[in-house]
Amino acid sequence: MLEHDVLVIGAGLAGMRAAIAAQTGGANTAIISKVHPVRSHSNAAQGGINAALTDRGDEWEEHAYDTVKGSDYLADQDAIEVMCKSAGQALIDMEHMGVTFNRDDEGRLGTRAFGGQRRARTFFVGDFTGQALLHVMFEQLVKSGIRSYEEWFVTSLIEEDGQVCGVMALEIRTGKMHAIRAKALIFCTGGLGRAFEPSTNALIVTGDGISLAYNAGARLMDMEMVQYHPTTLAGSGVLISEAARGEGAYLLDKNGERFMEAYAPNMMELASRDVVSRSEQTEINNGNGENGCMFLDCRHLGEALIMEKLSQIREIGIDLAGVDMIKEPIPIRPGMHYMMGGIKTDVDGLTNVPGIYAAGECACVSVHGGNRLGANSLLDTIVFGQRAGDHAAAATRSKEFVNFDGSAAVKKEEGRIQQILDRPQNDDRVANIRLGMGQTLNNNLAVYRNQTGMEDTLRSLGGLRERYAHVPVDNKGAVFNTDLIFSLELGFMLDCAETITVSALDRKDSRGAQARTDYPDRDDENWMKHIVTNKGEEGPEISYLPVSITQWTPEVRSY
Ligand SMILES: Cc1cc2nc3c(=O)[nH]c(=O)nc-3n(C[C@H](O)[C@H](O)[C@H](O)COP(=O)(O)OP(=O)(O)OC[C@H]3O[C@@H](n4cnc5c(N)ncnc54)[C@H](O)[C@@H]3O)c2cc1C
Numbered sequence: 001m002l003e004h005d006v007l008v009i010g011a012g013l014a015g016m017r018a019a020i021a022a023q024t025g026g027a028n029t030a031i032i033s034k035v036h037p038v039r040s041h042s043n044a045a046q047g048g049i050n051a052a053l054t055d056r057g058d059e060w061e062e063h064a065y066d067t068v069k070g071s072d073y074l075a076d077q078d079a080i081e082v083m084c085k086s087a088g089q090a091l092i093d094m095e096h097m098g099v100t101f102n103r104d105d106e107g108r109l110g111t112r113a114f115g116g117q118r119r120a121r122t123f124f125v126g127d128f129t130g131q132a133l134l135h136v137m138f139e140q141l142v143k144s145g146i147r148s149y150e151e152w153f154v155t156s157l158i159e160e161d162g163q164v165c166g167v168m169a170l171e172i173r174t175g176k177m178h179a180i181r182a183k184a185l186i187f188c189t190g191g192l193g194r195a196f197e198p199s200t201n202a203l204i205v206t207g208d209g210i211s212l213a214y215n216a217g218a219r220l221m222d223m224e225m226v227q228y229h230p231t232t233l234a235g236s237g238v239l240i241s242e243a244a245r246g247e248g249a250y251l252l253d254k255n256g257e258r259f260m261e262a263y264a265p266n267m268m269e270l271a272s273r274d275v276v277s278r279s280e281q282t283e284i285n286n287g288n289g290e291n292g293c294m295f296l297d298c299r300h301l302g303e304a305l306i307m308e309k310l311s312q313i314r315e316i317g318i319d320l321a322g323v324d325m326i327k328e329p330i331p332i333r334p335g336m337h338y339m340m341g342g343i344k345t346d347v348d349g350l351t352n353v354p355g356i357y358a359a360g361e362c363a364c365v366s367v368h369g370g371n372r373l374g375a376n377s378l379l380d381t382i383v384f385g386q387r388a389g390d391h392a393a394a395a396t397r398s399k400e401f402v403n404f405d406g407s408a409a410v411k412k413e414e415g416r417i418q419q420i421l422d423r424p425q426n427d428d429r430v431a432n433i434r435l436g437m438g439q440t441l442n443n444n445l446a447v448y449r450n451q452t453g454m455e456d457t458l459r460s461l462g463g464l465r466e467r468y469a470h471v472p473v474d475n476k477g478a479v480f481n482t483d484l485i486f487s488l489e490l491g492f493m494l495d496c497a498e499t500i501t502v503s504a505l506d507r508k509d510s511r512g513a514q515a516r517t518d519y520p521d522r523d524d525e526n527w528m529k530h531i532v533t534n535k536g537e538e539g540p541e542i543s544y545l546p547v548s549i550t551q552w553t554p555e556v557r558s559y
Contacts (some may be wrong), residue, residue, distance in 0.1 A: 001406035004030040004147070005396040006389070007167065007182035009154055009209060012040035013130070013378060014360025015188030016137040017385030018349075018392075022186070023146050025393025030147040032154060032169060032180070034204065034485070037138050038131075041190050041202045042381065045130025046241035046312065048112060048122035049094075049378040051087035056111070058121055060084040067376060068552045070116040070272045071369025072512035072522065074222065074530070076548035079365045082347045083376075086383045091123055094382065098136045101125055102309070112246040112309075114374045116272035116559070120246075122375040127241050127312045133378060152178070153485055154208065155417070157185070157216050158409050164216055164355045165402035168413040172485070175478025177414050179406040183396040184355050186388050187213055187343060188381075191361040195493040195500075196336035196445075197438025198237025200229060209362040211492035213343045214499065218351045220533045221364040221545065222341035223496075224504035225513045227372055228447050230276040232335030234293045236320045240313050240332055242374040244298055244325075245269040247309060251280065252295040252329055253288040264559035271559035274371040274513050277334035281447040284333065295329035334447050338377065340368040340513065341503070344532060344545075349388025359388040366530065369547075370512015420487060423472045430471055430487045433464050437490075437497050445504055450518045454505045461498055468494060499533045502540045506531055524554055 006022040008015045011033035023029040033040065052058035064084040068077055095101060095109065101123050104110035114122040125132035141148065151172045158166040158179060166181040189209025193201025214220055230251070231240040245251070251269050253259045263279035264271035271279075280294045288294075298306060303326050306314055310325070317323045323330045342364040349357035360381040367380055440460045444453035468490060475483035509523035510516050528547055533540040 001179055001181055003181040003401065004028050005182065006184050006186065006392045007032065007180055008186045008188055008389070009167065010040070010188035010190060010360070010362070011037035011148065012042035012188060012190055012360060012381065013134055013137060014381035014385035015186070016141050017382045018186045018188055018359055018389035019146050020140055020144055021386045021389025022393040023144050025390055027393035027396050030149065030180070031141070032149040032152050032167070034151065034153045034172070036150050037141065037148065038134055040134065041205050042130045042134045042378070044202060044239070045133070045378055046127045046239060047114065047243040047246065048124030048129045048375045049091065049133070050114065050117070050121050050373070050375040051091040051123060051379065052084065052121050053088050053091070058119055060087065062119060063087065063121060065552055066117045067367065067373055069557060070371055070373040072274070072371055072557060073369070073528065073554040074225070074512055074547060075366050075369030077550040077552060078548045079347050079367050081550060083367050083380060083383050087379055090379065090382050090386070094133060094136065097140055099125065099132050112243060113270060114246050115242055115270045115276065116267070116373045122246065124243065127243050127310050130378065153488070154212065155413060155488060157212055158404060159216065160402050160404040163402050164353060165404060168409060172480055175481060177410050177417070179409045181401055181404070181406070183399045183401060184357060184392040186349065186392055187356065187358040187362050188360045188385060189362045191339040192493060192496040193336055193339070195437060195497045196226070196441045197435060198232070198442070199336040200232055200237060200239035201337070206489035206493050207496035208489060208492045209358070210342055211495035213351065213353070213356055213358065214495060214535055216353055216356065217534065218353045218356055219344040220341060220499050221344035221530050222366050222369065223499045223533055224507050224531060225340035225368070225370050226336060226445060226500060227273060227338035227340060227513050228277045228334040229337035230273055230280055230334055231296050231332040232337070233316065233321050234291065234331035234333060237335045238316055238320055239337065240296060240316065240330065241310070244296060244310055244313060247305060248301055249296055249298045251276070252297050253283055254290045259283050259288065267559035272371055272373065274515070275559055277447050278515055280334055290331070293331035293333045296325070296332045297329040298325040299327065299329070336442065336446070338372055340364070340366070340370065340372055347384070347387060348391040349384060350391065357388045357392055359384040370514065417484070421473055421476050421484065423470060425472050426470060428467050428471045430473070430483070430490050433467050433471060434490050434493070436460065436464050437494060441497055441500070445500060447515060449504060449514065449516050451505065454501055458501045458505065461494065461501065465494055499540050502542065503531045503533055506542050528554065
């Protein structure tokens with residue numbers, strides 16, 4: 001049987017960073033990914049990565065304060081302190097590994113402004129920062145000699161005597177099922193964006209790890225906090241990076257007026273994302289948009305700057321909306337972008353389930369609370385990926401493998417998959433169920449929410465789940481059966497959708513990304529707490545955890 005001390009699930013930035021740390025810590029480490037590592041969604045990150053460098057006169061406390069305020073005081077301040085203190089070194093490490101960050105006129109690492117931050121502390125590579133980071137990290141992975149199972153899909157976890165001790169994985173190229181034994185699993189499986197329709201996320205971002213961990217007893221936290229990004233392209237919903245506003249772009253209504261002054265007079269377009277998205281949605285609802293969109297105006301930035309720093313999003317605008325941002329404002333609207341919630345961990349990636357760690361977007365440490373600041377997620381992946389890898393390597397040193405019958409496990413999982421393939425044909429399709437789920441979430445769990453809408457969604461999800469239990473898979477083959485994979489991914493997304501909706505219904509205040517029209521105010525007395533969901537007999541069960549407050553007392557938030 002295949003066997004490793006530490007198995008990292010997911011080869012985005014968090015996963016590769018975790019694997020390199022675990023291997024360096026002396027553990028026999030492997031990484032597994034359903035796509036080639038550099039196709040992970042981290043590759044799509046555009047705008048940059050935050051760090052406060054003291055030699056620029058910036059301090060980690062300033063970064064931490066902006067992050068706390070950005071989170072609407074829901075994030076855990078002890079975790080934010082860890083992240084912001086580590087940021088400078090993490091950034092320099094990436095530079096030393098070979099990331100070609102943009103430079104300023106003096107030849108030093110250059111920065112751009114990003115939303116919700118009083119200082120420009122976002123380091124970047126054009127508007128394809130994620131690609132630059134991910135490719136450099138991949139070089140390090142190759143150099144390390146870590147075993148990499150590429151295009152292997154984790155279908156379930158193996159549990160023996162109540163202990164999680166490995167994964168079942170489908171080798172996509174051949175259709176062969178494998179059992180992989182491990183002393184520790186580190187989930188770095190990314191977000192769940194595709195549960196919503198539309199979303200800025202790649203089609204592979206389907207909440208697999210969040211669902212697998214949840215079903216193994218892991219607690220999820222802050223699941224109601226779903227980020228709608230202020231600038232997603234009309235029609236397709238593809239991301240137009242905050243870097244555009246960071247470089248000075250304006251948001252306009254249909255009459256060409258900048259409307260942000262009424263909502264955030266100081267920070268204007270660079271207020272935090274939840275604030276800007278709400279402002280846009282309010283304007284759209286009031287009829288000040290056009291075809292459900294507002295406009296992003298980059299014309300005054302000039303062709304030279306756009307071509308140097310925003311060339312990718314210019315191409316996206318031309319290819320997908322037929323608009324050249326050098327010449328015209330580009331139609332945008334708020335769109336689903338990021339999951340603040342996820343598998344609850346401590347600052348070393350530990351969850352409540354022994355042997356399961358998590359890091360990156362699938363995890364909730366919680367450093368983002370009610371709203372993530374742009375460019376803090378890439379930072380989160382490398383800081384907490386590394387910490388989880390370090391901890392897992394040390395923890396597995398004195399741990400024995402759990403014994404189980406690998407071939408029996410393979411047989412059992414093959415049987416489960418075969419049952420799915422053997423379902424009788426009916427008129428339903430995986431794609432229809434996914435669309436139904438995505439649209440109901442996007443209608444009722446978007447920028448503004450209310451009780452009736454969310455109850456509707458919960459009911460719809462129940463119906464979709466029933467259909468899911470019978471939905472046929474057309475392709476019965478073994479080789480690259482993406483039909484089967486889409487079906488398994490849909491099951492993961494339905495779990496995520498349910499925990500999001502149940503958590504959002506439970507929270508009876510407005511905070512960060514959750515803006516309830518029926519509870520419009522932030523209620524610190526009753527709701528300054530994390531909502532935790534774990535799997536019960538009848539579905540998600542709710543409990544609460546306190547928010548860690550170290551040095552920043554909650555205040556009224558204005559930008
Ligand atoms: C368009 C876009 C732009 C962004 N721009 C920025 C930015 O500028 N700055 C910033 O800070 N953040 C940005 N973000 C957010 C940030 O990129 C992500 O939160 C972060 O990269 C997530 O990294 P990750 O390592 O956690 O997961 P991912 O990079 O999503 O990787 C997940 C991995 O898990 C694997 N996996 C998942 N399920 C399975 C399974 N069942 N079996 C095997 N493998 C599995 C996948 O193959 C993949 O390798 C952006 C996000 C998007 C969508």
